[in-house]
Amino acid sequence: MKLYFASSAISLAIYLHGCHAFSPSRSTKSVVSSSLSSSPQVVDPPVAKSEEDEKSLTQRIMEKTSAAGQTGGAGGVSTWEAFLRADENWSRLKSSKAFEYDKTVLSAVQNGVPPPPQFVTDDGASGNPRCWEKLRKQAVDSTPLDYDVTICGGTLGIFIAMALQLKGHSVAVLEAGKLRGREQEWNISMKELLELVELGVLTEEDIDMAVKTEFPGCRAGFKNSEVTPLEGGYFDNGVGYECFTPNVLNLGISPSVLIENVSERFKAAGGVIFEGTPLKGIVVSESLGAALDVGEEKDPITSRLVLDCMGNASPISRQQRYGKQPDGICAVVGSCAGGFDAESNLLGDIIYTNSEIQDKGPNGQLQYFWEAFPVGIGRNGMEPGTSDVKTTYMFTYMDASEGRPSLSTLMDDYWKQLPIYQPSITDVETDLDVKRVLFAYFPTYKDSPLQPEYSRILAVGDASGIQSPLSFGGFGALTRHLERISGAITEALESNLLHKDDLGEINAYTPNLSAAWMFQKAMSVRMGQKVDPKFVNRLLATNFDVMDNMGEKTMMPFMQDVVRIDGLAGSLARSFVADPTFMPQIVLHVGIPTLVEWLGHVSMITLYTALHNLSPVLEPFVDNMENKKEKYLWKRRMEAWKFGSGNDYKFD
Numbered sequence: 001m002k003l004y005f006a007s008s009a010i011s012l013a014i015y016l017h018g019c020h021a022f023s024p025s026r027s028t029k030s031v032v033s034s035s036l037s038s039s040p041q042v043v044d045p046p047v048a049k050s051e052e053d054e055k056s057l058t059q060r061i062m063e064k065t066s067a068a069g070q071t072g073g074a075g076g077v078s079t080w081e082a083f084l085r086a087d088e089n090w091s092r093l094k095s096s097k098a099f100e101y102d103k104t105v106l107s108a109v110q111n112g113v114p115p116p117p118q119f120v121t122d123d124g125a126s127g128n129p130r131c132w133e134k135l136r137k138q139a140v141d142s143t144p145l146d147y148d149v150t151i152c153g154g155t156l157g158i159f160i161a162m163a164l165q166l167k168g169h170s171v172a173v174l175e176a177g178k179l180r181g182r183e184q185e186w187n188i189s190m191k192e193l194l195e196l197v198e199l200g201v202l203t204e205e206d207i208d209m210a211v212k213t214e215f216p217g218c219r220a221g222f223k224n225s226e227v228t229p230l231e232g233g234y235f236d237n238g239v240g241y242e243c244f245t246p247n248v249l250n251l252g253i254s255p256s257v258l259i260e261n262v263s264e265r266f267k268a269a270g271g272v273i274f275e276g277t278p279l280k281g282i283v284v285s286e287s288l289g290a291a292l293d294v295g296e297e298k299d300p301i302t303s304r305l306v307l308d309c310m311g312n313a314s315p316i317s318r319q320q321r322y323g324k325q326p327d328g329i330c331a332v333v334g335s336c337a338g339g340f341d342a343e344s345n346l347l348g349d350i351i352y353t354n355s356e357i358q359d360k361g362p363n364g365q366l367q368y369f370w371e372a373f374p375v376g377i378g379r380n381g382m383e384p385g386t387s388d389v390k391t392t393y394m395f396t397y398m399d400a401s402e403g404r405p406s407l408s409t410l411m412d413d414y415w416k417q418l419p420i421y422q423p424s425i426t427d428v429e430t431d432l433d434v435k436r437v438l439f440a441y442f443p444t445y446k447d448s449p450l451q452p453e454y455s456r457i458l459a460v461g462d463a464s465g466i467q468s469p470l471s472f473g474g475f476g477a478l479t480r481h482l483e484r485i486s487g488a489i490t491e492a493l494e495s496n497l498l499h500k501d502d503l504g505e506i507n508a509y510t511p512n513l514s515a516a517w518m519f520q521k522a523m524s525v526r527m528g529q530k531v532d533p534k535f536v537n538r539l540l541a542t543n544f545d546v547m548d549n550m551g552e553k554t555m556m557p558f559m560q561d562v563v564r565i566d567g568l569a570g571s572l573a574r575s576f577v578a579d580p581t582f583m584p585q586i587v588l589h590v591g592i593p594t595l596v597e598w599l600g601h602v603s604m605i606t607l608y609t610a611l612h613n614l615s616p617v618l619e620p621f622v623d624n625m626e627n628k629k630e631k632y633l634w635k636r637r638m639e640a641w642k643f644g645s646g647n648d649y650k651f652d
Helices: 006-017 024-036 057-064 080-095 129-140 157-166 190-199 204-210 255-268 315-320 407-421 475-494 500-504 511-522 535-550 552-559 565-578 580-590 592-623 628-644
Strands: 147-152 171-174 186-188 211-214 217-223 240-246 251-253 272-274 281-285 289-293 301-308 328-338 348-353 369-374 390-398 433-444 457-459
Touching: 057 080, 057 407, 057 433, 080 407, 080 433, 129 281, 129 289, 129 301, 147 157, 147 289, 147 475, 157 171, 157 190, 157 255, 157 475, 171 301, 186 190, 186 475, 190 204, 190 251, 190 475, 204 211, 204 255, 217 535, 240 348, 240 535, 240 552, 251 255, 255 272, 301 475, 315 457, 328 407, 328 511, 348 535, 390 407, 407 433, 457 500, 475 628, 500 628, 511 580, 511 592, 511 628, 535 552, 535 565, 535 580, 552 565, 565 580, 565 592, 580 592, 592 628
Parallel strands: 147 171, 147 301, 171 272, 217 348, 301 457
Antiparallel strands: 186 251, 211 251, 217 240, 281 289, 289 301, 328 390, 328 433, 348 369, 369 390
């Protein structure tokens, strides 16, 4: 992408905003006429800008798209007003400063810092008195709490709810709005969907109804410029490397269909859904239970356990991470639109670059990545090559420094770069039928998965940070962990192990998740840091060339955010052999402290792999333990070894 200089910025502003007063033909005409004749000349009056001319390209496009089908969650809302709110929130996050606040100190205000908002409290003098009153009354009357588990956030929470309901628990789901999936397709692999079928959460009929798009697989490519197709390796062609991986994120499913089907079956199994029920707060008694404040007009809901499935914007997680800046950000902009070349709309791009690192001046240096998926082919009689609809994302990794670009800037770059990425498009405003504009930023934290701060409350999914810092989180991360989490929660409920320390074993340290931070560091540039513009493409092109040659056993887990020591060690060793002079640049780029920390996590992956291999020997002893707590803790340890080493990945 071309650098932003003042002249090009002015030219872009003139083009986007329709500044007719700068029209060369009009100003030249006036000057020439007055110089040739002394007689009075009629000069055209200045043309006033229309309201439409004043609008940005993004605003004009978004205001033309339908506002129907808006839902909660990332990607669920796509109006211009929602975009402005997201940009304001991003600006607020960037301008915030990290600070220390010791919650164990009795002083409310510490060094001028006020206490965090008390969304959750275990102090009987705080919180909604009606919540405390109901908890105490049910205890005195020996009345059971309303539910075993209450899940806050239903878009992904409904899948956890279904899994727990099938295990015999009484489960309720709270959703602030209407529980429905967004119009935008989720992309996932059949392998991941079938894992939910094995759990009984989905049926094969659900999958048949929900899958709207199917294609062979996805391309990964890392290039200094747009050259397609591209053959050979980075040092052969001087541009980059691309490869194809089958059956990865190759299904486009309708969230609205999937969530509706699961919701109906959940209710038929005895589950309860509270729609239009915003959560106001939670009070927790370690001995009695938790009570959820759902407003003055509604009776509080009591529960043995509360699951926070409200995503990375959860007020529970925000309270716990009070004063902390995210360690990383994945910012995403994009659209779902028609108007692309149908005949070439056959495959997806899972991660792709076609430019060098962009120098954004005061906004720092950014490497832009692309992701794209065809829509409406391969199912329901829609043959490949018949649909011109495609979803395209442009994303980048960065920190939350104040100088980072706004979402508006990223969206402007997206529209500008899209015709280079998709050459069938010349003018995005006239050539595309934009159905939805997509935007989000995903904060990620190194202290993930998040350990519980209170008993009887457990963060799951994106609220816990269980997703890879390289991904957008969401459905894929949920499917991987659903069997483990639902099984562990069942054991915790049955053994009454709901203390925060016991629940914390469910969100245990996973070294492969922590090791993924090194990859995000390598794919981003710190503020003030200057690197070779080809750095990221050279690194990834070499690494993917190596992994592709190692075969699907290496490539498939990595593509689905699973890091294993066999693939990691093999690819690193071969990458070093392929490009030995590059290693000093990598070390300089990520920094010695980050590299040392990463090597520690890699060592733990190796240890967890060895411990997992011992699990079959330990399992009979663990199963026969009489002490329920010891049995529970040992099972969580063995799960941590399995998932923390990537040995949960099931090869076909």
